[in-house]
Structure formats: structure tokens, C-alpha cells
Amino acid sequence: MSHESTLNHIHSTINQKLTDVExxxxxxxxxxxxxxxxxxxxxVEIRQILHPHLNSHWTGDFANDFDDE
Known part of the structure; x- marks a missing residue:
């Protein structure tokens, strides 16, 4: 192989590797x-779990007891 063909081969290999890496x-x-x-x-889901906004859906004795705490 001549030096030119060796350099062309090296250049081609580098370009292929560069494309792969990119x-x-x-x-x-x-x-x-x-x-x-x-x-x-x-x-966002964790925040909603820790601080739920149930408003009118939060009813009953358990809800009232919880809200009082």
C-alpha cells in the first residue's frame, strides 16, 4: 500500500467512527x-400525593378528623 492509500483508509475509518459516535x-x-x-x-405526581387537592371529594368522618389534625 502506498502512503496515500493508507492515509485514505485511515481517514475513512475515522469518518466512520465519528459518524457512529455522533x-x-x-x-x-x-x-x-x-x-x-x-x-x-x-x-409532580409525588407533590400531588403529598398535597392532594380533593376539595368537595374529601368528605365523611375520616376527612373531617384528618382535616382537624
Whole structure:
């Protein structure tokens, strides 16, 4: 192999690896966004569980006793 063909082969290999790495980075970024979205959803759900807004749905003796506490 001549030096030119060796360099062309190296260049081609690097470009292929670069494309693969860029693709993986995009997949990781997408996964990160999805995880952050799920995390935010979980935080909202936890807040709703800890501080429910039941208003008129919260009735009965147990509700009154709980509200008094």
C-alpha cells in the first residue's frame, strides 16, 4: 500500500467512527431528555400525593378528623 492509500483508509475509518459516535451522542441526548421528562412527571405526581387537592371529594368522618389534625 502506498502512503496515500493508507492515509485514505485511515481517514475513512475515522469518518466512520465519528459518524457512529455522533449517532450515539444523539441517542444519549434523546434518552436524557426522556428521563428528565419522566423525572419531572414523577416529581409532580409525588407533590400531588403529598398535597392532594380533593376539595368537595374529601368528605365523611375520616376527612373531617384528618382535616382537624
Amino acid at each position: 449517532s450515539r451522542i444523539e441517542r444519549v441526548k434523546t434518552a436524557k431528555k426522556e428521563i428528565e421528562k419522566e423525572h419531572e412527571t414523577g416529581i
